[in-house]
Amino acid sequence: MKRRTVLKGLGASVATLALPHVARAESSAVRIGLILPMTGPFASTGRQIEAAVKLYMQRNGDAVAGRKLEIVLKDDTGTADVTKRLAQELIVNDKVSFLAGFGLTPLALAPAPLATQAKVPQIVMAAATSTITEASPFIVRSSFTLPQATVPLAEWAPKNGIKRVVSLVTDYGPGHDAEKAFKERFSADGGQMLSELRVPLRNPDFAPFLQRVADAKPDAVFVFVPSGVGAQLMKQFVERGLDKSGIRLIGTGDVTDDDILNDMGDVALGVITTHHYSAAHDSPENKAFVEAFRKAAGFRPNFMAVGGYDGMHLVYEALKKTNGDTAGEGLVAAMKAMAWTSPRGPVSIDPQTRDIVQNIYVRKVEKVGAELFNVEFATIPNVKDPVKAAKG
Numbered sequence: 333m334k335r336r337t338v339l340k341g342l343g344a345s346v347a348t349l350a351l352p353h354v355a356r357a358e359s360s361a362v363r364i365g366l367i368l369p370m371t372g373p374f375a376s377t378g379r380q381i382e383a384a385v386k387l388y389m390q391r392n393g394d395a396v397a398g399r400k401l402e403i404v405l406k407d408d409t410g411t412a413d414v415t416k417r418l419a420q421e422l423i424v425n426d427k428v429s430f431l432a433g434f435g436l437t438p439l440a441l442a443p444a445p446l447a448t449q450a451k452v453p454q455i456v457m458a459a460a461t462s463t464i465t466e467a468s469p470f471i472v473r474s475s476f477t478l479p480q481a482t483v484p485l486a487e488w489a490p491k492n493g494i495k496r497v498v499s500l501v502t503d504y505g506p507g508h509d510a511e512k513a514f515k516e517r518f519s520a521d522g523g524q525m526l527s528e529l530r531v532p533l534r535n536p537d538f539a540p541f542l543q544r545v546a547d548a549k550p551d552a553v554f555v556f557v558p559s560g561v562g563a564q565l566m567k568q569f570v571e572r573g574l575d576k577s578g579i580r581l582i583g584t585g586d587v588t589d590d591d592i593l594n595d596m597g598d599v600a601l602g603v604i605t606t607h608h609y610s611a612a613h614d615s616p617e618n619k620a621f622v623e624a625f626r627k628a629a630g631f632r633p634n635f636m637a638v639g640g641y642d643g644m645h646l647v648y649e650a651l652k653k654t655n656g657d658t659a660g661e662g663l664v665a666a667m668k669a670m671a672w673t674s675p676r677g678p679v680s681i682d683p684q685t686r687d688i689v690q691n692i693y694v695r696k697v698e699k700v701g702a703e704l705f706n707v708e709f710a711t712i713p714n715v716k717d718p719v720k721a722a723k724g
Contacts, residue, residue: 362399362658364647365422367415367443368433370407373534376560376591377435378407381457381640383629385432388644390628396648397656404428412438419443423450429658430455432643435636436558437461437505444468451660453650453667457643458559458636461505462719465686470660472667472686474646475639476608477717478506478556479513481584484692484712485554485606486517489582494551496524500541501556503530510556510584513718518554526550536561538568546574555583559636562587566596575599585610585706588697590634593704600704603697606712608690609635609676612705621675635676642674642688646681678714687717 366385368378385403394401404426408415415434422428423446431447432455434440440459444467447454456464456473460481465471489497499514501507507530515525526548529541536557545553553574557565565587569575581587585607588600611622611632621641625633633641646667651658653666664686671680677691692715695706 360400361402362396362651362656363402363404363426363428364430364432365419365426365428366403366405366433367408367418367422367431367439368405369410369435369439370405372410374410374435374558374560377458377636380591380634380636381433381435383625384633384637384640385644387625387628388641391624392648396651397654399651399656401647408439410436410439412442415439416442416446419446423452428452429663430647432647433457434459437464440464440471441467444471447471453660453663455643455646457639459506460509462509462717463505470664472646472664472681473688474643475688476635476690477687477719478509478584479718480690480715481607481692482510482513482556483517483718484694484715485582485584485604486514486523487521488604488606488694488710489518489552490521490523494523494580494582496526496550497552497554498526498529498545498548498550499554500529500531500538500545502533502536502558502561504533506558507556509719514554533558536564538565539572542568542572542574545579546572546577550579552580552582555581555587557587559586559589559634560592562589563592563595566599570599580604585635585695588706590632590706591636593697593706596704598699600697601699604694605706606692606694607635607706608692609638610693610695610706610708612700612707613676613693614708615675615677617673618675638674638676642676642679645672645674646670682716685717685720687720689714689716691715
């Protein structure tokens with residue numbers, strides 16, 4: 333019976349997906365299935381991660397432990413059903429040893445059962461909902477979690493004259509994480525949440541929500557939107573006159589994404605965000621990374637790019653530790669507790685949660701030369717995902 337026929341139902345997948353596992357171990361090439369939104373509203377995420385993956389291989393070679401590496405890129409268009417189908421095809425037909433990419437939370441969760449059944453490591457390079465790594469013991473994250481980026485901002489705000497806040501988040505997993513994490517910490521530190529607004533993920537129109545912000549007259553609006561959407565938010569923020577109202581805009585770094593920051597113009601100047609990466613991060617590693625990325629790709633790297641770059645580091649170093657053996661359990665074990673210096677700063681993989689541990693930076697949008705950058709002015713070191721840390 334052909335594998336594709338056997339794999340029609342997930343119920344039969346456990347036994348069948350063991351076959352590609354054997355074939356992967358015997359194959360001379362190590363294939364990495366890279367599933368990204370290359371078209372559609374979140375294509376900037378795919379473009380950034382693909383460029384970073386290519387750059388890592390360019391700088392580090394295309395062979396590890398005597399095994400040649402091949403990237404098999406698939407466009408899921410930002411649709412979870414497509415992600416799941418592509419992951420199944422990559423495991424069964426292409427016999428990949430890794431699944432990687434995953435631009436949004438629903439896209440990361442969709443193939444998690446397949447990763448578990450096939451024992452294929454799934455490296456999440458972008459998606460940021462806290463619970464993702466709990467969906468499979470084979471998921472390892474090289475990006476960040478929204479609570480990880482949000483809690484430091486909630487701590488900073490009341491210390492800097494922000495006492496009354498309206499939250500405005502995109503209505504899906506990371507947005508819910510950001511909303512909850514900000515409210516809990518901000519309220520615990522004496523801040524007042526006036527209201528919590530949620531905007532649809534698909535085809536968002538921020539204008540009516542921003543009008544509600546204006547009517548509430550808070551000290552600030554706390555914002556989370558996915559990578560690539562910040563320019564639209566900022567445009568409508570100005571159209572509604574909030575930039576001149578005295579209401580400050582604060583948020584996680586997604587809103588002032590390096591990929592689109594220059595397109596926002598001077599209205600973005602002064603926006604305060606907290607995040608794990610800025611193209612302006614002042615380190616030798618990052619300066620070299622940004623220069624090489626610009627030269628290779630023709631544009632500035634953002635936080636999605638560094639998630640893709642560090643995800644490839646996990647692949648390479650895990651294969652070195654296993655001496656090229658692609659058995660999934662061994663690869664995941666090799667990634668746990670791995671530590672290195674990334675372009676974003678010092679990072680490690682939490683062996684209990686398989687989440688990344690990293691510095692979070694408080695940043696302000698400033699003009700550096702002719703360009704806008706998120707300039708870091710404070711560092712919170714070695715931040716774990718607060719949700720899982722609270723669970724003990």
